[in-house]
Amino acid sequence: MTNPSPTTKPLVLVVDDYQDAREMYAEYLEFSGFRVAEAKNGQEALDKAFELRPDIILMDLSLPIIDGWEATRRLKNDDRTRTIPVVALTGHAMTGQSDEAKGAGCDSFVTKPCLPDALVDEVRRVLATRGGARPG
Amino acid sequence: MPSPVPLPTSHVPDAEARLALAESLLACDAARPCAEAVVEWLVRHTQAGVAACLVREETGDRLMCLAARGLSEAQCDALEWEPDGGGHPLAEVLAHAAPRYFPAARAPLPALGNCFAVPLGRAGVPAVGLLLIPASGTALPPEVAWVAAHMGPTLTRLLPAGRRLDAGDGLLRRIIDAVADPVLLTDLDGRPRIANARAEALLVAGTDASEGRRRAVELNRRVFSTALASGASGGASGTRRREVPLVDPAEGMDLLFELISTPVHAPDGHEVMVSVLRNVTDLGRATQALGESYRRLRATEREARSERHRLDRVLDSVADPIILSDPSGGTVMLNGPAEKLFALPLDGGKAAQRRVRSNVATFSSFLANLVDGGAAPRWRGQLSLADPATGATIPVEAVASKVLGDHGELTGIVTLFHDRTEALEKARLLERVKEVSSQLEARVQVATAELAEQNEKLRRQAIQLEQASAAKSQFLANMSHEFRTPLNAILGYTNMLLQGVSGELSPPQKRNLTRIDSNGRHLLEVINEILDITRIEAGRMPLHLSDFGIPELLQEVVAELDPIIARSKLAVSTELGARLPPVHSDRQKVKQIVLNLLSNALKFTHEGSVTVLAEYVTATSTLAISVQDTGIGIDPAYQEKIFEDFQQVDSSPTRAYGGTGLGLSICRRLATMLGGRVTLQSVPGQGSTFTLHFPRRARRA
Secondary structure, rough: OOOOOOOOEEEEEEOOOOHHHHHHHHHHHHHOOOOOEEEOOHHHHHHHHHHHHHOOHHHEOOOOOOOHHHHHHHHHHOOOOOOOOOOEOOOOOOOOOHHHHHOOOEEEEOOOOOHHHHHHHHHHHHHHHHOOOEEE | OOOOOOOOOOOOOHHHHHHHHHHHHHHHOOHHHHHHHHHHHHHHHOOOOOEEEEEEEEOOOOOOEEEEEOHHHHHHHHEEEEEEOOHHHHHHHHHHOEEEEHHHHHHHHHHHHEEEEHHHHHHHOOOOOOEEEEOOOOOHHHHHHHHHHHHHHHHHHHOOOHHOOOOOOOOHHHHHOOOOOOOOEEOOOOEEEOOHHHHHHOOOOOOOOHHHHHHHHHHHHHHHHHHHHHHHHHOOOEEEEEEEEOOOOOOOOOOEEEEEEEEEEEOOOEEEEEEEEEEEEHHHHHHHHHHHHHHHHHHHHHHHHHHHHHHHHHHHHHOEEEEEEEEOOOOOEEEEHHHHHHHOOOOOOOHHHHHHHHHHHHHHHHHHHOOOOOOOEEEEEEEEEEOOOOOOOOEEEEEEEEEEEEOOEEEEEEEEEEEEEHHHHHHHHHHHHHHHHHHHHHHHHHHHHHHHHHHHHHHHHHHHHHHHHHHHHHHHHHHHHHHHHHHHHHHHHHHHHHOOOOOOOOOHHHHHHHHHHHHHHHHHHHHHHHHHHHHOOOOOOOEEEEOOHHHHHHHHHHHHHHHHHHOOEEEEEEOOOOOOOOEEEEEHHHHHHHHHHHHHHHHHOOOOOEEEEEEEEEOOOEEEEEEOOOOOOOOOOHHOOOHOOOOOOOOOOOOOOOOOHHHHHHHHHHHOOOOOEEEEEEEOOOOEEEEEEEEEEOOOO
């Protein structure tokens, strides 16, 4: 496991209303060498995204105020955030949800429960396809 | 009357001369030249110098000289005589029809000297003339006999018929010839002496007659003689009558005659028979015809009578009363049923008689409509009659029709009555049936309404059940989410601790955390599988059909389990049958089943091999994917049970093998969704083979 220098560390925005899960992923991402920002609902996610311009966003879909689908749609419709990859996280394994998430503009889809190391693997994979981390 | 006896012609001195005479006779068409030729021939060929031929005169009975040689006219005249004169020597010759020698002293003509008189004629008829020729001896010269035999028939032919009679009275002859019935004079044996033309036709045949005619005549003569003889012997005297069947010789028809015979005495003293035959053939026929007509008349009469009887019986057999009335309304005839209503009973009580009179009055006033009613040919009405016996009212429909004669005049009225009791009863029953039917209909409507209500209730219950089911599914989905969220944290933090995110762990800490991890994973697996079963049962796991290949799918399955395979010491191989076609089915579900079967095989096999085999069964158009292992095997007692929910062979809490016991249950459900099934063959201790069978082309349920 490599620890990139702080300036080159990609910034990950973790959006989840369930504090234990959010903090668990945040802790493991930092342990794995990422910078992490957190948001506990859709509105906060949008605000943080526009403000911080993260390299990648982990978006739980069941969120209060503004849900994950709507938040993703707005991010993808805004020039400032259009290129930021969004990895959807959901506990709903029902068929069709992944399609819905893709339709909203999500770049990847991960079903909870998802172990922290598996999630970090997915983040790395998505960033690699995007040609590396963007400067924050 | 005797016929000339045929003369012997044995000695023939000059055949040529005879031939010449015969030819000249054949050529003759009159009596005189014939006679002259014969006389000439006799003079030349017998050296007689004198010859004469005498024949009966046409209109009288005189014998006249037709031809003569060597005789003066005076001598010829002397020879001519009247047969009735009596005693003339030549009369006997004619009467007996036999040649006779006359010595010169008794010669009919002194100039002739000794001479012969030879009768001329034909067999069966009286002689018509004589030849006179001088005789040189008492024997008749053969030439003369020959000439007489040949000339006789010719002369008979050439002379008029009247000539033939040798009886003195030609008038009498004509009279009897004019009689339409056969009349004859015979000797007592039936030999005819005189016969009129009709009798001759039946009983006389000339030498030139046909064979058939001769036979018929012969037969007739025999019958006639027999009849005559029977009469002669049977009666004392006088006229006899009897029937004689004869044959018409010309036509061959059977004729019936009545024979009336009377014995008379001839002038010569012999007793002879006068017979008259009366043709009764036609009479017999007429009698027969009359009898036939009579029989027919009787038959017709019988037929008419039986026709009348039949008509009566027909009328009586009609169950409805019928009355025939005359034009003024008087009753002419009643059939049986009508009699019961309208005829006064002989032995009935007063009540019955009163009812009958009432019926008759009712009928009369009904009939008055037609009798006085003018042109209407028919009158119809409803009458109420009374049964004479019981007094019960009989409703009837009466139809009276006029019977018209040939000229349209009224000859009678026929009235038919039809009992309406039954019809009225039927109408009443029909009314009742209608009433009941409408009641029934009302009940049916009530029942239908109830049924509709029940249906509506059921429908609402079904909707409620559906909603409940949907709610259950939703609940399970929510529950699964609610389970997973904390489970996600538990597994996540355990994972992080085991990775040393919070610092190094002591071996006991690590062992305990590993137990938390494995129990957490098991719990997750159970939740996932319950969720699958719930979704299948709720019909919320739809089929996603697509075309795909089996080899690629097996490759993916093996790849996914590669970490487990690598950890095991098993030889895992894949075998593909020849001509595996692409299939059209739900790829995800086929993969899930094979993945489950293969992971089971890996779990329960400690050493040996696991083989995945794919084949296509052309006959049933199905694919078979088998997973064959050399594992612990399954006892037959458990082979069915393991497909049930939460069942493993060892379901005890202390069991040696992990897993939820839901895998095969899900496999079986998924296979059913594909239109297929999962089968098992296993021997404990040797291994098991699980096979998924599914159609090459799945059909949407």
